[in-house]
Amino acid sequence: MKSDLLRNPAKMLLGGLSIALSMVGGAAGAAPAGYPNGPITMVIPWPPGGAADFMGRVVAARMSEKLGQPVVIENRPGADTIIATRRVAAARPDGYTLFLASSNNAVNATLHPDTESGFLQEFVPIINIGVAPTVLVVNASFPARTVPELLELLKKGKPNAYTYAYSGQGSASHVSAIQFTRRTGLEIMGVSYKGASPATVDLLGGHVNMMFNVVPAIAGHVRDGKLYPLFALSDKRLASLPDVPTSAEVGFPELKAGMWHGLAAPAGTPAGVVQKIEATVAEILKEPAVVEKMESQGAIILGSDARAFHQTIVRDTQMYKELFGAGGAAR
Structure with a gap:
């Protein structure tokens, strides 16, 4: 039947x-009455x-x-x-x-x-x-202040001599770092954290060298001079960090995360x-x-x-x- x-x-x-x-x-x-x-x-x-x-x-x-x-x-x-x-x-x-x-x-x-x-x-x-676009930031005491300086420093050092923090596998900070290392052919040791906030704390303390981090987690530290931004993975400059160049401006137009x-x-x-x-x-x-x-x-x-x-x-x-x-x- x-x-x-x-x-x-x-x-x-x-x-x-x-x-x-x-x-x-x-x-x-429909939504329950009074929801x-x-x-x-x-x-x-x-x-x-x-x-x-x-x-x-x-x-x-x-x-x-x-x-x-x-x-x-x-x-x-x-x-x-x-x-x-x-x-x-x-x-x-x-x-x-x-x-x-x-x-x-x-x-x-x-x-x-x-x-x-x-x-x-x-x-x-x-x-x-x-x-939230990511920005590559380094500790204020880190010797590199531009992307060319960073690349030269990393090339002179031994593989994995420098470290980057990231807030968990598959996060924007992780994906950004993977794209960057693959594009440059450089080996940098990744250190995983539960979130951007604890990773930023260790970056401020000098326990890691750099991080691709989202702006809300770093903006105040950048303004205070405790972190230094090298470039933003964005199509255009960010209103909150207008002096920071984009990935295209530093020679990596394909990097966007x-x-x-x-x-x-x-x-x-x-x-x-x-x-x-x-x-x-x-x-x-x-x-x-x-x-x-x-x-x-x-x-x-x-x-x-x-x-x-x-x-x-x-x-x-x-x-x-x-x-x-x-x-x-x-x-």
């Missing part, structure tokens, strides 16, 4: 469309002080005001963002637990295939907030909830005060909607598969 769907092709078509839309817009259904009627938790997979924490707190503060409920930040760093990812993936899909996803979630499909191969099966993208940060929710979150959060954050990202605050810290606002954000994750997942080999080794 044929099922109702097989006897009704139109119904079958609508059913398939509903499933497809749920992949980028959450499970079918939100309690606190929302935004889980950030990095420690306080980095670009992710900065972006998340700026958005969370305005969400609290616009939604009339507190949006509480929960920092869950560690394990290349896996600790936080697992925490949110297991949460109830009701819109009260959100995840500040990042480029790491695209690369983890390759670095940690056993547990992280299905981000888009476990999460619903909501909105891509922005991207930055980490995007966007909101996601556990799979199965009602589409109405996803749409309400997306619309709320989209409005926030257009506010002049928010734009000024973000740009002052080197962030570039994107505001990409759920569908565009979904496409970004798909594209970057493939890009990182091509960049990294098994076990996280760069190809």
Whole structure:
């Protein structure tokens, strides 16, 4: 006996469309009446002080005001963002637990295939907030003050005689360093940290020599003269560091890296909830005060909607598969 769907092709078509839309817009259904009627938790997979924490707190503060409920930040760093990812993936899909996803979630499909191969099966993208370009900075006592001086110093030294910090495998700082060493053919020893903030502390202390770091983590130290920027991996000069040359200006136009940060929710979150959060954050990202605050810290606002954000994750997942080999080794 044929099922109702097989006897009704139109119904079958609508059913398939509903499933497809749920992949980028959450499970079918409107937001529950009165949503939100309690606190929302935004889980950030990095420690306080980095670009992710900065972006998340700026958005969370305005969400609290616009939604009339507190949006509480929960920092869950560690394990290349896996600790936080697992925490949110297991949460109830009701819109009260959100995840500040990042480029790491695209690369983890390759670095940690056993547990992280299905981000888009476990999460619903909501909105891509922005991207934080990286800047190569050195400790103020480091002898090189320009890229040519750095290259000469590294070429004269023994392989791995100098060190660079990075905030976990697959992070923007890691990818930037891989691109730089591969482009220059230089061997520099990488030292991994749980986030940009602890890495910056060791860079300031002279325990590592250099780092490709995001602007929010270094801007104050650059202004205070404790860190020195050599170049930014960006298409144009950053408003927050206008005197720092771009990668193209120092002879590496192909070097471009930055980490995007966007909101996601556990799979199965009602589409109405996803749409309400997306619309709320989209409005926030257009506010002049928010734009000024973000740009002052080197962030570039994107505001990409759920569908565009979904496409970004798909594209970057493939890009990182091509960049990294098994076990996280760069190809």
